[in-house]
Amino acid sequence: MxxxxxxxxxxxxxxxxxxxxxxxxxxxxxxxxxxxxxxxxxxxxxxxxxxxxxxxxxxxxxxxxxxxxxxxxxxxRYSEMVRPAVANVDVALLVASVTEPQIQPKLLDRFLVYLESVNVEPVIYFSKLDLAKEKDHDQIKFFIDTYTNVGYKVIVSSSLDEMLDKLKDIVRDHTMVVVGQSGVGKSTLLNRLLPGLDIETGEISTSLGRGRHTTRHTELHDIFGGKIADTPGFSSIDIDQLDKILLSNYFPEMRAIQDQCQFRGCTHIHEPKCAVKNALAAGEIAQTRYDSYLQIFEEIENAKPKY
Known part of the structure; x- marks a missing residue:
């Protein structure tokens, strides 16, 4: 019984x-x-x-x-993101278009700082290379070289099919989200990766709330031996609650040498014998990256407390 x-x-x-x-x-x-x-x-x-x-x-x-x-x-949890609200993300594909809209280094660096702060590995994908004008090629190469030299994984491809092929090894055994400013091609990419979702791709249609993809929840889908969230992530970020003293930790090129600064807790702005400023003067740190650091530092310093 x-x-x-x-x-x-x-x-x-x-x-x-x-x-x-x-x-x-x-x-x-x-x-x-x-x-x-x-x-x-x-x-x-x-x-x-x-x-x-x-x-x-x-x-x-x-x-x-x-x-x-x-x-x-x-x-x-080993990572936690707010927008989208997803935990245990390993990789964020940061989409930056080279045209329409053009690369905005300060915005790109804000995304990178946020992802570093939440322990998510960024992979930068420069999209719309096939639409770039010849006069912009030198500047595009500068940005590609800048972030490659920092140590970030950078995907460069002239077609979406080629890009998806390169993405396979990155997603395998990982959980990934897609992030980037509006209009860079996040939704187009997700629609190719996950056919049938019909995520809206036009900014006008999105603002009007039109289109067949009206789901507001986030879901993980199996792809390339890993998982991807079916949301185009976020197009704006709030990082003014970060600790300004820890900010340089989220710039890999600064993090690697800041222990060589004379003063502990060096802000890399006013202090003498600063390893970061010496590297900047020697051309070992890109001016655009340092400018982003200064802007974010000032934003954090001037931020009002949130309760």
Missing amino acids: TNPQDNLQEKASSYTGQIIKALSGFYYVEETETKEIFTTRARGQFRNTQTTPLVGDFVEFTATNTKEGTVMKILP
């Missing part, structure tokens, strides 16, 4: 998995071993601790049957 308690225990088996979609209070969890999708609710304690499970979270959950369960515990 079967013990009823055995059946109850079977119904409450514990599993681990990853949240791949969150919608209307439900969390869709992909179980680690079987890859089965369970529809779950978060246990009440998360409300008491003001903790919200995020898409991308690895969790422990109990299954009350073969399809439904309860999220019991959120496992430690």
